Amino acid sequence: MGIWNAEYECMDREKLMELQGERLRNTVQRVYSNVNYFRQKMKDKGVEPGDINTVQDLRKLPFTYKQDLRDTYPYGMFSAPMDEVVRIHASTGTTGKRTVVGYTAKDIDIWTELIARCLTAAGADKSDFVHVAYGYGLFTGGLGVHYGAEKIGATVIPISGGNTKRQIEIMQDFGSTILTCTPSYALYLAETMKEMNIDPKKDLKLKAGVFGAEPWTEEMRKEIEEQMGIMAIDIYGLSEIIGPGVSIECEYQNGLHIQEDHFIVEIIDPETEEPLPPGSEGELVFTCITKEALPLIRYRTRDICRLNSEKCECGRTQIRMGKVTGRSDDMLIIRGVNVFPSQIESALLELGLSSPHYQLVVERVGTLDNLEVHVEMTPDMFSDAVRQVEKAEHKIRHNIESILGLTCRVRLLEPKSIQRSEGKAKRVIDKRVK
Numbered sequence: 001m002g003i004w005n006a007e008y009e010c011m012d013r014e015k016l017m018e019l020q021g022e023r024l025r026n027t028v029q030r031v032y033s034n035v036n037y038f039r040q041k042m043k044d045k046g047v048e049p050g051d052i053n054t055v056q057d058l059r060k061l062p063f064t065y066k067q068d069l070r071d072t073y074p075y076g077m078f079s080a081p082m083d084e085v086v087r088i089h090a091s092t093g094t095t096g097k098r099t100v101v102g103y104t105a106k107d108i109d110i111w112t113e114l115i116a117r118c119l120t121a122a123g124a125d126k127s128d129f130v131h132v133a134y135g136y137g138l139f140t141g142g143l144g145v146h147y148g149a150e151k152i153g154a155t156v157i158p159i160s161g162g163n164t165k166r167q168i169e170i171m172q173d174f175g176s177t178i179l180t181c182t183p184s185y186a187l188y189l190a191e192t193m194k195e196m197n198i199d200p201k202k203d204l205k206l207k208a209g210v211f212g213a214e215p216w217t218e219e220m221r222k223e224i225e226e227q228m229g230i231m232a233i234d235i236y237g238l239s240e241i242i243g244p245g246v247s248i249e250c251e252y253q254n255g256l257h258i259q260e261d262h263f264i265v266e267i268i269d270p271e272t273e274e275p276l277p278p279g280s281e282g283e284l285v286f287t288c289i290t291k292e293a294l295p296l297i298r299y300r301t302r303d304i305c306r307l308n309s310e311k312c313e314c315g316r317t318q319i320r321m322g323k324v325t326g327r328s329d330d331m332l333i334i335r336g337v338n339v340f341p342s343q344i345e346s347a348l349l350e351l352g353l354s355s356p357h358y359q360l361v362v363e364r365v366g367t368l369d370n371l372e373v374h375v376e377m378t379p380d381m382f383s384d385a386v387r388q389v390e391k392a393e394h395k396i397r398h399n400i401e402s403i404l405g406l407t408c409r410v411r412l413l414e415p416k417s418i419q420r421s422e423g424k425a426k427r428v429i430d431k432r433v434k
């Protein structure tokens with residue numbers, strides 16, 4: 001596999017730190033001068049731009065929370081005048097007021113460069129047909145991937161999300177080779193291919209997929225790779241930082257390389273907010289050091305993972321983040337126990353019993369929280385005798401309970417009875433929240 005920009009992706013780490021320090025100084029100065037809201041936060045903490053010289057000084061700076069973007073909705077955190085802003089994206093606002101992000105022309109160039117790096121890491125080049133099934137629109141997925149794919153000279157198929165049968169027809173007719181969408185949608189596509197009697201390994205030209213925008217497990221990767229006969233690469237990003245392309249896996253599929261010449265990463269304890277030593281599991285925090293319109297400082301992502309600074313065989317020197325294992329705000333607290341949907345997914349796929357379509361339903365009965373896990377069976381499993389199903393329910397429950405340390409109920413459902421999503425899968429129904 002190639003490397004798009006070896007000068008930066010394989011940069012000597014000492015030089016990289018220097019570069020980060022210089023870019024951090026400029027960014028802090030920019031934000032302090034242009035964003036009243038953040039200047040006040042710095043003043044409250046008693047820190048001035050002059051106090052920030054190297055990467056080590058980062059921890060003197062205040063954090064930025066999603067709530068800050070909501071409080072300054074829509075443009076209050078922007079660090080460039082609006083006549084320099086050439087594009088707006090926004091989050092869906094499913095968990096509160098939507099957050100708005102902006103880009104200058106230079107920001108779009110940087111984003112395009114980052115995606116070019118990501119697609120190259122996934123093995124794409126100008127001979128490829130990049131099938132962009134991420135949604136186009138206010139969501140950053142579609143347009144984000146689009147420009148990077150054009151930059152490497154690939155042929156972009158800007159199909160956007162939805163209309164699954166048409167997606168597959170187009171893949172077949174147009175010769176899509178690289179699929180980009182959410183991992184749960186990739187599985188849905190695989191399922192629909194089966195129904196249409198299309199064998200992706202024979203009838204399609206797909207060779208790799210770049211999947212992101214939601215956390216997924218190793219088991220889910222295996223499932224996608226086996227069903228489609230492709231290499232499944234994890235891409236990570238969030239609109240507040242830039243969109244997809246903050247980090248990407250290489251062909252070794254062993255952690256996602258963070259684009260450190262543009263973002264400084266920290267891992268903190270989400271409770272105490274203290275930075276954690278290398279290798280610890282904690283919350284990812286990013287600082288943008290090259291953006292103009294919205295360079296957020298120490299942004300709390302809520303994503304939980306681990307960093308790995310060991311040298312990677314691919315030659316990139318950028319630090320790697322492990323797969324995101326959950327979000328500190330997706331985390332459910334059930335009877336005092338922390339539960340991440342990804343734990344349930346691992347428990348299910350480990351057993352190899354069911355397709356990874358599942359939902360957690362939490363209810364409060366009296367004063368007690370009840371967890372019920374709905375799991376779809378595979379078609380062959382469901383045609384078996386009732387006793388088989390009972391046995392499977394028992395096995396799944398046992399596996400989940402031993403992982404969570406929490407009792408639960410398991411309900412096996414008919415194949416395809418859990419609603420499919422064309423974007424992010426809905427894994428949790430929390431009926432305790434009114």
Ligand SMILES: [Zn+2]
Pocket residue numbers: 249250251252257312313314315316
């Ligand atoms: Zn690598």
